[in-house]
Amino acid sequence: MTQSVVVQVGQCGNQVGCRFWDLALREHAHVNKKGLYDEALSSFFRNVDSRKSDGRACGIGGRIQHLKARAVLVDMEEGVVKEILQGPLREVFDSTQLLTDVSGSGNNWAVGYVTYGSAYREQIVDKLRKAAEHCDCLQCFFLIHSMGGGTGSGLGTRVLNLLEEEFPEVCRIVTSIYPSAEDDVITSPYNSVLAMKELTEHADCVLPVENQSLVDIVNKIKHMSHGGKPGSTIKTNCTVISGQGGLTGAEKPFDAMNNIVANLLLNMTSSARFDGSLNMDLNEIAMNLVPFPRLHYLVPSLTPLYTLADVSVPTRRLDQMFSDAFSKDHQLIRADPKHSLYLACALMVRGQVQVSDLRRNIERLKPSLPFVSWNQEGWKTGLCSVPPVGHSHSLLALANNTCVKPTFMELRERFTKLYKKKAHLHHYLHVEGMEQSCFSEAISSLSSLIEEYHSLDATKGKLMPDAPRLSIAR
C-alpha cells in the first residue's frame, strides 16, 4: 500500500481540506468496524501512540490509538487554522504540521508567491519532508487551494514548485477552486492567471472546480429537498453537500460547497484506500488521462448528487448515474463536455457495480461523446467495492476535455480588462522581487494553453484519416 499527503494552503484550501478530513474519518469509521488500524486507513492517516513520548507511529494491524492526518496546513493568517485547532478536528493535526503567519497575503499572488514563498521556504520544505518521512511509500501529494486569493494562489503554487524540486518522483495532483465572475476579490483575475502558469508548468494533474458550479449544485439540492415533486423526496443526509455523521456540528458558510469538493477527493482516492475488482492506482490517473504534459486539466463530475428516499428501478438509476456524469449540471466547472472534445476520460466507480455495467454504459454513451481521432477508445475505468456513506454506488468522472477552454478564456478576459487599465498593478509591483514581466509571461502562457485546446477542438467532427503506416522493405 502507498500513502499520500495532503497540502492545504490558504483560507479556502484549509476549509476544503477540513471537510475532506472530516468526511474521510466518517467514511473509515463506517467501514472499519473492528477499530484496527488497517492499510486503508494508513494511506491518509498515521496511527500515533500518544503515550510514547516520541509520538512514534504504530504499525498496521494494531488498535487505533490516535489518528493523525497525513497533512501539512499552511496559511498566512491565523483565523482559519486557529478555528480548526479549537474544533473537533484538532486531534487529527499536530502543531508540527502547521505553518501560519499573522498578516495574510492581502489577496495578492505576489505576496504569497514571492514574499512568503522566500521567507518560509525552509520551514515549508521541512514540514513536507517530515510528512514524507512518515510514509513508507509516498505516492502522491494532493494540493488544495483557491486561485483567487493571495495565500492559496501565490504561496500554494510556490509550494507546488517546491514539491517538484524536492520530490520529483511523487505525483502532484492539485485541486484548484476558481473564482466566480462576481467574486468579492477584485484582484482575483490577476491572481488566477499568475497561478495558472505555475499549475500548467508544475502539476501532474489539476482538477479545476468553479465556485459558481458549486453554488448551483447546492441550490439545486436545497431546492429539491424543500419542495421537490412528490415521491422524489431527498434523503437529506445522503447528498454530496451533507456533512452529517462527521465530527463537525453546525454548518458554516461554504461548508455545503466544500463538502462537494471533499467528496470529489474521497472518490478519487477510494481505489487507493479500499479494495476493488479493478483497482485504479493514483499514478495511473496522469498516465492515462494526460496525453500532453501541459494539457492536464481534468474536469470532474460527481453523481449521484443525492439519493432519493424512494428506492425503485435500480438498474435504470444506475444507468442514469452514468448519463448524469456527462450532463452539464453535474460538472464541477461550468462546462459542457458532451459538446466539446474528449481527449480521454476516466470513470471511477464505487459500490455494487460490475464490470459488465461499466461496459454496457460505455457502449451506450460512446456514440454521443466526441473523442479525439487518435483516442477513440480513450476510457479508463476503476471499480472500488466500498460505496460512499449513504449511497449504494457513486461515480466520479474525470474528463480531459476541451470544455475547459471557455473558463480559461473568460478568465483571460477579466484579466485583460484590469490589466489594460493597469488597475491595482502597483500593489504587485511594490512587492520586492515581483516584475511586470511575470504578468506578460503568465498571460501568454494562458493564451498558448487556450490555443492548444483550440487546435484540438478544430479537429472535432472532421474525419481524420489514419496515419499512413510504416512500409517495410521486403
Place this chain on the structure above:
Amino acid sequence: MSVVTVQLGQCGNQVGQELFDVLCSDEGHRTTYRAASCERFFHQNTHGDLRARAVLIDMEPKVINQSMTKAAKSGRWRYGDTSYFSQKQGSGNNWANGYCVHGPRHREVVEELVRREVECCDRLAGLMAMMSVAGGTGSGVGTYVTQCLRDIYPKAFILNHLTWPYGTGEVIVQNYNSVLTLAHLYQLSDAILVHENDTVHRICSQLLNIKHISFSDVNRVIAHQLGSVLQPALTADSYGVYSRNPLGEMVSALACHPEYKLLSVFTIPQMPSSSIAYSTFSWPGLLKHLRQMLISNSKMEEGIDWQVHPPTSSEKTRSLTGANFNTSVANLLILRGKDVYSAETGGFEDPALYTSWLSSAEAFNLWKSPVLFNKYEKSATLVSNSQALLRPLDNMVGKAWNMFASRAYIHQYIKFGISEEDFLDSFTSLEQVISSYSQM
C-alpha cells in the same frame, strides 16, 4: 523434465494461479500421467505436498497475496513461501516504468528466485513467463525479466504466455504497452502464446452461459486451454512414453521460423461444468468442428462460418482465396480422453491448410493422451501458428501508430528513458511481423 513458470503483474499472477489449479486438480487415474504432470509443474516434498515450480513477481503486494492465499486454501497445492517478490507501488500502466526502472532495479532478486527454482528441477525443460501486455508490470518488467532469462539460460526454451487486452475500457495506453512488449519479446522468446480477453470473454458468455463475468471466469477458461496443451501427452515418436519436454516439442513443432512465433489456441468442447456429465461427443464430430474453427478463425464452435473452405490448387495464387480463410504455418493437435487412438485426423493434414513452403508432414503434429482431461470425456485442442492473430495485431499496431502520429502520451514514456526512436523500432519490427503473416 520440469518447467519453471514466472508469473508477472496482476494478470500473470491471476492467470498463473488458475493454471496451477487446473494442472493439480486434473487428477487422471493413471499414475504415470500423474507423475509426469507433477514432475513438470510441481515440486514434491517428502510428505507428498505439492509446491508449484513458480516464481511470483509484482510491483505491488495485493495480487500476490491473494494468489498465494487462494493456492494454500485449495489444500492440494501451494506456492513456495519465499518464491515471490513484490513491492509497494505498481508500474502505473507504464511499460517504460516497468522496463527501464523496476526491472533493472530488482534484477538480482528476481534472477535469484528463478535460479533457486531451476535448481530444484532435476532437468529443466524450459521457462514460461506469463503476463498481460497492456499494463505496466507484466508488460514492462515481464519483458525485462524475459531478457535476463534469455541471457542466463541461452539454451533453455522460453515460452511467453500473453493476455491481450479488451478492445476498450481499462488502460488507455494499452496499445503502446502492447506494441513495446510484443516487439521486444519477438527477439527474445521462442514462442508467444496468446489469449485475447475479448475472445475468452465471449466463450464465457456464449458457451459457458455466465451472466456476470469476472476475471476468474475468464482465467479458468485460459487455464483449461493452457492445461490441455501442457499436460503430458504421447507424441508421434515417443513410443508410448509421455513426452519429456512439452515446451521444446511445442516450439519445434510450431515455431520453426523466427518470423513466425505467434501461437493461438482453439479448444473444443467447452461447456458449463454442470452439462459435461450429460454430454457425449464423437471424435469425427469434434474434429470436423475444430477444423472449421481453424480455417474460419473462430475460437468458438458456435456461429462458425461453414462457407469458408481451403483454396483449391488453382486459387492458391493468393488473392483468390477467400479473405476469411485462415492459412497456417504449422499446427499442433492435442487429443485427450476416450478412444483417442481411433480418432481420424486426416483433415488437418490437408496441404491446402498450410503455406507452400512447408510440407504438411512438417507442418502438422499430433499428440494424444488416453487420460480424460479436466472432466471432459473427450477434448481436442489445437495450438496454431497461423494468421489467426493477424487482424488483432494489425488493429493494435494501427491504433498505437495513430496515437504516435500525434505524439500523444509519449512524454510519459520519455520520462522513464524510452525514446521516440525506440517506439519507431518497435513499430518497424511489428510491421515486419504483420507483413510476414499477411503474405503467407
